[in-house]
Amino acid sequence: MKTMDARQSVQNLAETIHSLLGLKAHLTSAWVKSVCDIVKNLPSEKSSTDIKPKDLETGSSSEIKDVDSGTDNSETKDKIATLSAYINQLNIQRRQVLNEFLDLKGNIRVFCRIRPIRIGENFGHLRPVIASDSSNVLLKLDKNKSKSYSFDKIFHPGLSQDEVFSEVEPVIKSVLDGYNACIFAYGQTGTGKTYTMEGTSDSPGIVPRTIKALFKQAVESNHAFRISFSMLEIYLGNLKDLLVTQPTKATDRMLPCLSIHADPKGGIEIENLVTIQVSDFNQALRLYRLGCRFRSTASTNSNTTSSRSHCMIRISITCFDAPERRRETNKIWLVDLGGSERVLKTKAWGRRLDEGKAINLSLCALGDVINALQRKKQHVPYRNSKLTQVLKDSLGQDSKTLMLVHVSPKEEDLCETICTLNFATRVKSIHLGHEDSDEVREEKEVAMRHLQQQMKKIEEERLRVRVEIENLNEKLETLTRPGRSFQEQVEVSHSSAEEPLANLKNKNKTGDITAAPLSQLPRFMRPTFCSRRKSGMNLHTSEGKEEAIGRRRRPSSHRAESVTFPVKNNSEYNSDRSISRSSCLAGLNMKNSADYETEYSQETLDSDINIAAFPEHDTSQRTSVHPRDPLSYLEKCGSQKTEKFHTKKFSKVDDWLLHKNEPTVTGITHRSNRVLAIPVPGKKHGGRGPSTAETLGNGNVPAYDYTEENTVSHNKTKKQLDVKGVEVPISEVITEKPQKMLKDLFEMDSREDLISSSHVIEGQTMMEMQDFGDSLSIDDTTSTSSLADIYCGRLNQYKDDDEMYTISIMQPVKGEICCPDSTIKHGGYTYPSESEDSIIESKGDSGVSFSISELESRCRQIYTEIDIKDKEKKELQASSRLSPCPLKLRSQRAQMNQKDLNVPYIISPGSTQSEGIYCILKQKVQILCVSALLGLGFYDLGFDHDFFQGLML
Numbered sequence: 001m002k003t004m005d006a007r008q009s010v011q012n013l014a015e016t017i018h019s020l021l022g023l024k025a026h027l028t029s030a031w032v033k034s035v036c037d038i039v040k041n042l043p044s045e046k047s048s049t050d051i052k053p054k055d056l057e058t059g060s061s062s063e064i065k066d067v068d069s070g071t072d073n074s075e076t077k078d079k080i081a082t083l084s085a086y087i088n089q090l091n092i093q094r095r096q097v098l099n100e101f102l103d104l105k106g107n108i109r110v111f112c113r114i115r116p117i118r119i120g121e122n123f124g125h126l127r128p129v130i131a132s133d134s135s136n137v138l139l140k141l142d143k144n145k146s147k148s149y150s151f152d153k154i155f156h157p158g159l160s161q162d163e164v165f166s167e168v169e170p171v172i173k174s175v176l177d178g179y180n181a182c183i184f185a186y187g188q189t190g191t192g193k194t195y196t197m198e199g200t201s202d203s204p205g206i207v208p209r210t211i212k213a214l215f216k217q218a219v220e221s222n223h224a225f226r227i228s229f230s231m232l233e234i235y236l237g238n239l240k241d242l243l244v245t246q247p248t249k250a251t252d253r254m255l256p257c258l259s260i261h262a263d264p265k266g267g268i269e270i271e272n273l274v275t276i277q278v279s280d281f282n283q284a285l286r287l288y289r290l291g292c293r294f295r296s297t298a299s300t301n302s303n304t305t306s307s308r309s310h311c312m313i314r315i316s317i318t319c320f321d322a323p324e325r326r327r328e329t330n331k332i333w334l335v336d337l338g339g340s341e342r343v344l345k346t347k348a349w350g351r352r353l354d355e356g357k358a359i360n361l362s363l364c365a366l367g368d369v370i371n372a373l374q375r376k377k378q379h380v381p382y383r384n385s386k387l388t389q390v391l392k393d394s395l396g397q398d399s400k401t402l403m404l405v406h407v408s409p410k411e412e413d414l415c416e417t418i419c420t421l422n423f424a425t426r427v428k429s430i431h432l433g434h435e436d437s438d439e440v441r442e443e444k445e446v447a448m449r450h451l452q453q454q455m456k457k458i459e460e461e462r463l464r465v466r467v468e469i470e471n472l473n474e475k476l477e478t479l480t481r482p483g484r485s486f487q488e489q490v491e492v493s494h495s496s497a498e499e500p501l502a503n504l505k506n507k508n509k510t511g512d513i514t515a516a517p518l519s520q521l522p523r524f525m526r527p528t529f530c531s532r533r534k535s536g537m538n539l540h541t542s543e544g545k546e547e548a549i550g551r552r553r554r555p556s557s558h559r560a561e562s563v564t565f566p567v568k569n570n571s572e573y574n575s576d577r578s579i580s581r582s583s584c585l586a587g588l589n590m591k592n593s594a595d596y597e598t599e600y601s602q603e604t605l606d607s608d609i610n611i612a613a614f615p616e617h618d619t620s621q622r623t624s625v626h627p628r629d630p631l632s633y634l635e636k637c638g639s640q641k642t643e644k645f646h647t648k649k650f651s652k653v654d655d656w657l658l659h660k661n662e663p664t665v666t667g668i669t670h671r672s673n674r675v676l677a678i679p680v681p682g683k684k685h686g687g688r689g690p691s692t693a694e695t696l697g698n699g700n701v702p703a704y705d706y707t708e709e710n711t712v713s714h715n716k717t718k719k720q721l722d723v724k725g726v727e728v729p730i731s732e733v734i735t736e737k738p739q740k741m742l743k744d745l746f747e748m749d750s751r752e753d754l755i756s757s758s759h760v761i762e763g764q765t766m767m768e769m770q771d772f773g774d775s776l777s778i779d780d781t782t783s784t785s786s787l788a789d790i791y792c793g794r795l796n797q798y799k800d801d802d803e804m805y806t807i808s809i810m811q812p813v814k815g816e817i818c819c820p821d822s823t824i825k826h827g828g829y830t831y832p833s834e835s836e837d838s839i840i841e842s843k844g845d846s847g848v849s850f851s852i853s854e855l856e857s858r859c860r861q862i863y864t865e866i867d868i869k870d871k872e873k874k875e876l877q878a879s880s881r882l883s884p885c886p887l888k889l890r891s892q893r894a895q896m897n898q899k900d901l902n903v904p905y906i907i908s909p910g911s912t913q914s915e916g917i918y919c920i921l922k923q924k925v926q927i928l929c930v931s932a933l934l935g936l937g938f939y940d941l942g943f944d945h946d947f948f949q950g951l952m953l
């Protein structure tokens with residue numbers, strides 16, 4: 001009877017604790033943790049699973065040692081359970097030690113990386129930046145004067161990405177422990193920020209490594225994590241989601257605004273930011289690559305592929321069954337800041353100047369925030385820039401912040417280097433508050449060394465126990481039902497709050513480490529209805545009952561899963577809310593947020609019906625699918641039974657990526673369908689943008705194909721398979737298949753003999769070009785349809801024996817087409833001005849660009865040559881028919897060269913109707929199409945006048 005009572009009380013206690021967990025906002029985490037510890041250490045039904053505290057302290061249990069001696073199944077099961085509990089205790093110990101360690105190091109750490117000198121570059125006479133030791137950098141100001149800066153770590157130019165990441169790793173660990181974190185790369189333009197964050201295929205940077213480490217550590221831990229991925233950029237002060245295609249035409253559907261919310265507790269959420277749950281490293285990496293393709297880059301005097309925005313990757317982590325974590329949901333931001341630059345030096349102007357100014361302004365705001373934090377001011381000016389608003393809950397205080405400052409080794413960059421190092425010093429002093437004395441510093445170092453040793457011991461012990469559990473599991477699996485590990489059976493009845501390891505191991509085999517079904521959790525760990533309401537958790541019951549509705553009734557809009565942040569009622573948000581103008585496209589189709597949400601929830605239903613009605617692969621029928629549909633689908637999956645959820649969601653990242661290939665479905669032109677980028681070996685690092693294989697003209701992002709062990713050389717990218725498995729050699733020009741109507745129009749031309757070897761592979765027209773010297777030439781075999789391709793503004797790439805070039809021709813639509821430099825820039829579509837920023841070169845677009853005039857003159861030449869041949873053949877009176885039509889361009893340069901830009905009429909020599917209304921009409925329509933695609937205005941062409949005159953003939 002007594003035993004029964006004791007059991008009952010333990011059970012009740014567990015329930016009580018769980019209810020309290022739902023109300024834990026009012027409790028300290030330390031309290032919850034200590035109560036949980038008490039529960040875990042209470043005697044359970046099976047006394048054999050008890051772990052004496054003494055054993056845990058020493059890390060050696062007599063029961064653990066003789067665990068192999070057990071021959072009986074049930075005894076082995078008990079021992080596995082014991083080991084599971086033991087490993088949980090080790091996890092807790094490890095967290096505590098790591099936290100102490102990081103606290104000693106400071107919640108903001110600053111590293112400095114010195115870029116290596118490139119081939120052909122000079123340090124200058126001074127050789128100004130020298131890493132004097134692992135934490136000091138010496139800056140030579142002149143021959144006699146130098147200044148020393150000290151940081152947490154200095155990475156001298158020779159250090160590898162591996163070595164850099166090893167210093168970053170502790171922060172990643174604390175993210176698993178529930179801390180918010182932010183790792184950002186700061187520095188002058190061209191100093192290697194993107195190299196550090198993104199890396200190359202040969203030496204991946206911090207972002208891919210972090211994702212990998214997070215998944216690895218999540219698997220190794222004894223908990224079930226749910227990991228979500230988002231990516232945005234702040235361009236010209238506006239937020240832009242990098243996982244969704246930006247509208248490029250007036251007819252494209254407007255994207256919802258990204259708005260920043262701050263809850264009363266200071267947590268930041270970005271409404272409408274796409275958040276996709278990822279199950280493994282590859283999925284996350286594919287999304288990352290997708291996002292990288294949409295980044296805004298441009299060629300500047302300092303860097304051929306300069307980032308013109310702040311690129312921010314958010315990885316959210318949720319774990320419901322680990323009360324000892326700092327938060328149920330936390331996040332890490334990985335930020336590649338735009339490069340600070342002196343506009344006088346870079347000589348930027350126009351848009352580049354605006355971009356530079358916007359970057360500098362937001363970096364200033366970051367500095368101000370840091371300064372205010374440092375001085376412990378009451379008011380921290382977070383609201384001065386979007387960057388600081390977004391990072392508000394991840395800077396200083398309770399979060400772990402790591403800043404990687406990048407400096408150039410060159411003398412000519414000395415001024416910028418001083419500015420950068422001063423900035424970094426300001427940041428560094430946040431956590432110090434004041435400079436520590438030598439004694440204090442030494443004490444700290446001793447303590448840190450001690451903690452490191454402790455951590456190492458714990459890690460080793462953890463590994464040992466894991467191996468033991470694995471062995472026991474294997475043994476049991478052969479004894480018990482095949483295909484299902486004992487751990488799975490144990491965990492249902494196991495009274496531990498932790499998910500058993502074997503289950504995680506099994507998940508690991510499929511790469512799926514997301515939340516385990518709640519039914520597998522011990523009963524007392526399952527949330528009560530009350531706690532779910534309170535915490536806004538969106539959990540599913542094993543019985544497939546309707547999910548508990550959180551306090552917030554507002555749909556989570558673009559969020560793929562409602563796993564991210566505690567949902568709040570609108571009224572609970574404070575006024576710290578901002579809306580990205582770029583996303584709003586000047587308020588076209590703008591509705592208030594409530595309207596949006598309503599609309600979205602309806603669309604979710606529509607799309608769900610669509611998806612249910614049509615097979616997953618048959619996307620062609622989903623005509624009304626909104627770009628957000630994959631997410632809607634995810635949400636729908638999320639509300640289904642857990643097993644279904646698990647099987648479905650795995651394919652959802654693929655679905656999301658695949659969805660990008662369907663501009664007709666979404667009604668949005670995929671920007672990278674317009675422009676492909678092929679890395680130029682030796683000109684820039686491959687990590688800058690996707691390789692040909694990644695884009696292949698259809699927006700498909702292939703599986704992530706590099707690892708630290710298995711790297712892909714540039715050569716490998718010379719032949720890639722497309723989506724359908726067809727080999728696509730990248731030496732050929734890859735363009736998107738032109739719009740059918742336009743192509744048809746040009747094919748009305750009867751010069752069949754001139755049709756080149758253009759061939760089509762699954763929506764991509766392959767076109768060969770020849771390279772004559774420095775300029776682009778198109779040989780006589782180039783068909784008019786291929787010329788149409790050029791005029792359509794597709795990216796073409798060609799290759800000669802020595803070098804591979806990338807020719808990027810941004811698709812001109814309306815508006816300006818010319819830029820003062822020799823690079824073709826996109827024309828701004830006649831969007832409201834706020835939207836223009838959505839149409840800039842994407843990260844992967846850069847490469848060798850040709851001027852429009854070069855291209856035009858070559859094309860004109862071809863036309864002329866063709867026409868001369870035709871004239872000889874047909875003895876036509878060229879003068880009467882080839883009367884040039886004066887083109888008027890809007891841009892300054894175009895106006896300057898106006899007289900040179902007379903494009904001859906394209907005529908049909910074989911046509912019997914070479915005169916009269918048909919011919920004129922055809923000519924007009926052809927010119928109209930070509931010119932419109934070149935971004936010329938109809939009126940500027942004089943089309944209205946001529947056209948009507950022609951009609952009257």
Ligand SMILES: Nc1ncnc2c1ncn2[C@@H]1O[C@H](COP(=O)(O)OP(=O)(O)OP(=O)(O)O)[C@@H](O)[C@H]1O
Binds near residue numbers: 188190193308683684
């Ligand atoms: N540690 C390094 N090792 C090798 N190459 C490097 C390193 N750091 C930078 N580079 C090279 O320097 C060039 C410029 O680097 P990167 O584009 O990363 O600079 P950035 O700071 O991101 O510039 P921006 O702010 O303009 O975007 C690249 O070609 C890159 O490969």
